[in-house]
Amino acid sequence: MLSVENNELLTRTGSGTPMGQLLRRYWVPALLSEEVAEPQCAPVRLTLMGESLVVFRTADGRLGALEEHCAHRQASLYYGRNESEESRDGQCGLRCVYHGWKYGIDGRCIDMPNEPATSKFKEHIRIRSYPVAERGDMIWIYLGPSRDIPALPDLxxxxxxxxxxxxxxxxxxxxxxxxxxxxxxxxxxxxxxxxxxxxxxxxxxxxxxxxxxxxxxxxxxxxxxxxxxxxxxxxxxxxxxxxxxxxxxxxxxxxxxxxxxxxxxxxxxxxxxxxxxxxxxxxxxxxxxxxxxxxxxxxxxxxxxxxxxxxxxxxxxxxxxxxxxxxxxxxxxxxxxxxxxxxxxxxxxxxxxxxxxxxxxxxxxxxxxxxxxxxxxxxxxxxxxxxxxxxxxxxxxxxxxxxxxxxxxxxxxxxxxxxxxxxxxxxxxxxxxxxxx
Ligand code: FES
Ligand SMILES: [Fe+2]
CATH class of the missing domain: 3.90.380.10 (Naphthalene 1,2-dioxygenase Alpha Subunit; Chain A, domain 1)
Known part of the structure; x- marks a missing residue:
């Protein structure tokens, strides 16, 4: 048996918990590759250790994993448009369908069409992006500190x-x-x-x-x-x-x-x-x-x-x-x-x-x-x-x-x-x- 304290320690994995901190030091097997099989596919909504993300494959084949909610007013990017370079800003990325803010795979806001063209506001906006990789028909995501990112698993x-x-x-x-x-x-x-x-x-x-x-x-x-x-x-x-x-x-x-x-x-x-x-x-x-x-x-x-x-x-x-x-x-x-x-x-x-x-x-x-x-x-x-x-x-x-x-x-x-x-x-x-x- 375990004490109440140890049971909590073993099972709680949120970002502020000791087990959550430990688990965040490993690459997380997150999705089957087939869930984001095609370039410009629909984004996938995913929760890992209590953190809500969207994962998508851009039109030019790169993988992105972003926090789920738009920095503007928190609409879910799951409903977003996975756009190619042929879009109005000329870049691949995920555009929120509420007011059109768009994000690259690094989480930077790359277009903000509801603000004046002269505005520099978008340069200050960035949502959390997570390292993401593909190996063995699996999509792996890393949620830990960027200085500690390990090599991909060799299972x-x-x-x-x-x-x-x-x-x-x-x-x-x-x-x-x-x-x-x-x-x-x-x-x-x-x-x-x-x-x-x-x-x-x-x-x-x-x-x-x-x-x-x-x-x-x-x-x-x-x-x-x-x-x-x-x-x-x-x-x-x-x-x-x-x-x-x-x-x-x-x-x-x-x-x-x-x-x-x-x-x-x-x-x-x-x-x-x-x-x-x-x-x-x-x-x-x-x-x-x-x-x-x-x-x-x-x-x-x-x-x-x-x-x-x-x-x-x-x-x-x-x-x-x-x-x-x-x-x-x-x-x-x-x-x-x-x-x-x-x-x-x-x-x-x-x-x-x-x-x-x-x-x-x-x-x-x-x-x-x-x-x-x-x-x-x-x-x-x-x-x-x-x-x-x-x-x-x-x-x-x-x-x-x-x-x-x-x-x-x-x-x-x-x-x-x-x-x-x-x-x-x-x-x-x-x-x-x-x-x-
Ligand atoms: S909530 Fe996303 S653009 Fe407004
Ligand atoms: Fe079994």
Whole structure:
């Protein structure tokens, strides 16, 4: 359990909070590239850690991320016109449709048509602009101090060929931390996802090993190794012939996790990003660093298979199975082939995590030995947020791209073999992905 004070510290991410300050030191996975796919596309409205922004791609292909509201009288630039050089001022930018003030991607006001042509007023007007970048079919935004801007993340899924990955996004109506804790806590896989073979064809090749190990031993012992990027987590289950079955995952500062890889199959990654303190984006990525995903795989993910969720077509990214319809829980299914009666791995996770309340009251928890990794991640985040709040020159961990080049694994090992040593090689991301092209 956590004290009231620590629960607040962990979950509050506004700009004045210690956790908000820590999280603002990292590039934020903010949008799928497809949301601003075309030059001069419609602006996208987006809230990150309580800050409202608009993101757009200019007619000449550059990305802009601006505070949402116009400096004049605070109308939303979401309704604005994304104009090309052929406009009256000859520049690309976003024009407010209330009185026509227009902004460049640097936030400077470049046209103010409701003031006299001789006026110099516009030269004094600037709204907040945020650094924005694109990598791995993801739009990344940096909300922190400009002097501290880090290198873009070198997470393996973001640097492999686009044919090798599939990304999806869904809205989760809970605080980011409890969503992320679900990603770290792999002991629930033996229960909540025990029907996963129904939803995840990527596991069929492993049906006689992975699934059976997971269901045969539902009380894994957790081992946590602190690392420069975050934590290496080993979940140990008993396997046949006196061996251990290890599922080895990483949690990377401040909001990423990798799910254990089965053999040479695809890897699942997640990013849990605060929208505000009661909602988060869950980005899910399935990737194979070694080969392209097949059309069959990506079709399956697109239809809500594996860890991906089908979402409403209204742009909200709210899953079609959501708390308004009790996730379409099927009690007959629950009595027969499914532990939960809820269809799909992602929705099983969402149902449990949202059912805890928007911001779970961690003073009421009773944590056991299988919660070791969750406890360690909390401690790490709390310690780093406190350290930064006390001394703004402290460098948060996990910002070095070289440290992020890791991947998850699984292994069956004799009992006397070190899981860390035995899997060292298979946990390295392939160096070829980082060669300058
Ligand atoms: S509010 Fe935007 S131009 Fe007036
Ligand atoms: Fe899960």
């Amino acid at each position: 393996e899924w973001a640097v492999i060929p686009e044919t090798h990955r599939y990304l999806s996004k869904r809205l989760q109506r809970s605080n980011f931390a409890q969503a992320m804790e679900g990603g770290i806590d792999s002991s629930h896989v033996s229960f909540l996802h025990s029907d996963a073979r129904l939803w995840n064809p990527d596991w069929t090749h492993a049906k006689d090993s992975t699934r059976d190990h997971l269901t045969d031993d539902g009380s894994p012992k957790f081992f946590v190794e602190p690392t420069d990027y975050g934590m290496l987590i080993g979940a140990r289950r008993n396997a046949v012939d006196g061996q251990y079955y290890w599922r080895i995952t990483q949690w990377l500062m401040p909001w990423y996790n990798l799910v254990a890889r089965d053999g040479d199959g695809p890897i699942t990654a997640h990013a849990w990003v605060p929208i505000d303190d009661e909602n988060c984006w869950a980005f899910s990525i399935t990737y194979n660093p070694d080969k392209a995903l097949t059309k069959e795989q990506t079709d399956h993910y697109r239809h809500g298979g594996s860890v991906h969720a089908q979402v409403l077509a209204d742009g909200s990214y709210l899953p079609t199975r959501n708390s308004d319809n009790d996730y379409l829980i099927d009690r007959t299914l629950q009595k027969t082939v499914s532990f939960t009666g809820i269809r799909g791995i992602a929705i099983q996770d969402v149902a449990m995590q949202e059912s805890m309340g928007r911001v779970v009251d961690r003073t009421k928890e009773h944590l056991g030995s299988s919660d070791a990794a969750v406890i360690a991640a909390r401690k790490r985040l709390l310690a780093e947020a406190r350290a930064l709040a006390e001394d703004a020159t402290v460098a948060p961990s996990g910002l070095d791209p070289a440290s992020q080049r890791v991947r998850s694994a699984s292994a069956i090992l004799p009992r006397d073999v070190s899981w860390v040593d035995a899997t060292a090689e298979s946990r390295q991301a392939a160096q070829r992905h980082y060669q300058p092209s």
